[in-house]
Amino acid sequence: MKHIYFGIENLNLSNSQRNNLVQALRTLGPASHTQPACLCHWRTRLDGQAAIFEALFDGDNINVQAFKNRLATIFNVDSATIEHSNTSQTFDILTTAVVTFARGGTNYLRVAFFGYDGVTWPTWAQSGDECRKYLAINQEDWESVQ
Amino acid sequence: MSFITILSNKVLAADYSDKTLSYNPKAYWPLNETSGSVARCLVNSAQNGVYTGVTLGDGVGPDGSPCPFFDGANDYVNIWTTALHDAFNGSEGTVAIWAKVNAVDVWTNGAVKYIFQLNAAAAVEYARIYKSNTNNRMSYRYQAGGVTEGGDENGLSETDWMHLALTWSKSADEVRYWRDGAEVATVDTSLGTWVGSIDSDYPIIGASSTIPGGPWHGWLSNSALWGRALAQPEIADLARV
Numbered sequence: 001m002k003h004i005y006f007g008i009e010n011l012n013l014s015n016s017q018r019n020n021l022v023q024a025l026r027t028l029g030p031a032s033h034t035q036p037a038c039l040c041h042w043r044t045r046l047d048g049q050a051a052i053f054e055a056l057f058d059g060d061n062i063n064v065q066a067f068k069n070r071l072a073t074i075f076n077v078d079s080a081t082i083e084h085s086n087t088s089q090t091f092d093i094l095t096t097a098v099v100t101f102a103r104g105g106t107n108y109l110r111v112a113f114f115g116y117d118g119v120t121w122p123t124w125a126q127s128g129d130e131c132r133k134y135l136a137i138n139q140e141d142w143e144s145v146q
Numbered sequence: 147m148s149f150i151t152i153l154s155n156k157v158l159a160a161d162y163s164d165k166t167l168s169y170n171p172k173a174y175w176p177l178n179e180t181s182g183s184v185a186r187c188l189v190n191s192a193q194n195g196v197y198t199g200v201t202l203g204d205g206v207g208p209d210g211s212p213c214p215f216f217d218g219a220n221d222y223v224n225i226w227t228t229a230l231h232d233a234f235n236g237s238e239g240t241v242a243i244w245a246k247v248n249a250v251d252v253w254t255n256g257a258v259k260y261i262f263q264l265n266a267a268a269a270v271e272y273a274r275i276y277k278s279n280t281n282n283r284m285s286y287r288y289q290a291g292g293v294t295e296g297g298d299e300n301g302l303s304e305t306d307w308m309h310l311a312l313t314w315s316k317s318a319d320e321v322r323y324w325r326d327g328a329e330v331a332t333v334d335t336s337l338g339t340w341v342g343s344i345d346s347d348y349p350i351i352g353a354s355s356t357i358p359g360g361p362w363h364g365w366l367s368n369s370a371l372w373g374r375a376l377a378q379p380e381i382a383d384l385a386r387v
Contacts, residue, residue, distance in 0.1 A: 005219060034181035034202075036221075041199040043220035044357050054199065054220055131219050132363070136255055143258055143279075143359060 002057050003038065003124040005131040009050040009110040011100070017074045021109070022051060024070050028062070029055030037124075045142055052131060059121070064099055067111055071101055086118065092133035094122055159211035162387050163188065166370055169380055172233045174370040175225065175351065178211040179203070185223050185351075192229035195351065198222050198358075207367030208244050208307040209387045218248065218259070218363025222353035226346045234264065234349075235373040236290060236340030237316040241273055242324075242376075242384055243351070243369040245362070246307045252363050253303050254281045260360040261310060262369060263350045266342030275310050276360060286312045286323040286331070291338025297323030297331025307367070309385035315375035316340070322375070327385030329378075 008025070010018045029040035033056065040055035060066065064084055072079035083102045088095045095117040101109040114130040115122030122130070135142050159178065166174055167188060174188045175195055180203035185195035197214065200223070204215035216222070245261050252259065259277040266272065271290050278285040282303055287296045295314075311324035314337065321334040347355050351369050352362040376384075 036183055036197040036199050037201040037217070039183075039199075041220055043361070046357075052220060054217075128217055128219060132217075135219060136257055139257055139279075144354075 002059050002062070002121050003055070004057065004062075004116065004122060004127040005052055005054045005114045006062060007050060007052045007112045007114065007131070007134070009045075009112075011107045011110055013074070013108050017108075018049075020074050021070060024073075025051075025053055028053070028057055043142070046144065047141070050141075052135075054128075054131075062113070067099070067101060067109070071103070071109060075103065077103070088117065091130050091137060094126055094130055096130055096134075159207070159209045162209035162211075162368065166368065166384065169372065169376065169384070171370040172235070172239075172373045173225070173230055174368075175223070176211060177214055177223070177351070177367050177369060178207065179214075180212050185225070187225075190229055190233070193225070193227050193233070195223045195225035195227075198224065198356075200352070205246070205365040207365070208309070209368065211367070213244075213365050213367040215248075215365055216352045216362040218252070218257075218361055220358060221361055222356070222358045223351040223366075224356055225349045225351055226344070230349060230371075231344055231346075233373070234344050234371070236266065236271060236273075236342065236344075238314065238374045239273065240311060240313045240372040240374065240376045240381075241275065241370075242309065242311040242372075242381070243275070244307050244309050244367040246365045246367075247277075247305060248364040250303055250305050252277065256281065258354070258360040259362050260350070260352065260354040261362055261366065262312075263348055263354050264371075265345050265348030265355075266340070267345045271340050271342045272348070273312055273314065274354070275312055276354070277362075284308075284310065284325065284330070286310075288312065288314045288321045288334075289338070290314075290316075290340035293336065293338030295321040295334035295337065297321075297334070299323070299325060299330040311376070311381050311384070313375035313381070318375065320375075324381050324385075327378075327382035 199221035
């Protein structure tokens with residue numbers, strides 16, 4: 001189980017496709033837990049086109065193939081037709097894997113696994129630090145200034 | 147933690163809880179749970195809140211009781227209930243809460259961090275306490291009838307517990323701003339008239355909304371709401387444990 005933060009950004013999903021994806025992601029994590037921090041919870045970007053999820057995830061539910069499977073279900077196609085490309089960014093200290101999912105030459109979804117470099121999973125605190133730094137860097141997109 | 151320390155903390159927590167209740171709040175959330183999703187209101191269980199994302203019992207509150215950690219990313223306590231909606235008085239009131247930052251850099255990260263928020267529909271009327279996006283500033287705001295009242299305290303870098311309070315009174319025509327039992331800004335007057343009722347998305351501890359915007363990064367403890375503006379001796383008493 002991985003207690004981490006990951007972010008998604010809609011690139012070209014329709015509103016209904018995006019909503020289907022978000023609803024599927026909100027069901028991840030344990031159904032019940034004594035700690036609210038371990039249950040799936042999220043934050044939505046001001047424009048509604050990105051969100052950050054946190055929970056005690058099953059690693060099999062948040063890997064590249066799992067996202068391909070979700071997109072394939074949404075598009076009603078074979079998951080083999082969903083392509084992906086990897087990049088990485090460093091927001092604070094650790095490397096964050098950023099995966100872009102595409103189909104037929106069109107990018108549809110970007111997913112950032114905060115603090116996960118594609119090999120080693122971060123601790124909850126490390127993933128949180130990377131997530132908070134990302135939010136600070138992109139504050140104008142996520143916060144209404146007071 | 148030794149047995150004596152644990153026992154001492156329990157006595158302190160009970161004393162502080164009793165003291166808070168002795169001032170007859172409309173709602174009082176100690177935030178001392180160690181498991182589950184319910185933030186109990188000791189005044190009326192119909193005003194219980196719901197935790198989202200926090201780590202319960204992560205810290206020790208100023209009164210020695212357990213307190214939750216808010217991660218600064220997506221955690222909050224939703225205190226919306228119809229009972230609170232009915233109990234809330236926009237014309238006369240006090241909000242008080244204990245807050246502690248995760249680390250000193252929270253004061254300088256340029257992000258708004260909400261501690262307590264009560265909004266009427268469309269955010270035209272509100273009472274809120276938050277760490278400003280201006281470095282080292284704690285801000286207090288009360289808006290009613292299109293008139294915004296606000297106090298700011300600058301130069302803060304406190305990493306220990308702070309007792310924060312906002313009091314408003316239409317009848318006395320004043321809004322006051324408090325930290326650790328002392329006023330931190332000039333008393334404001336010429337209040338507008340609060341006519342709305344709190345919106346279901348915005349009575350929140352530790353964020354500005356259920357989105358959540360401006361999530362707090364640190365610990366919060368013993369949050370309470372009154373239907374009258376508490377006087378200085380009462381605020382000062384609540385700022386002591």
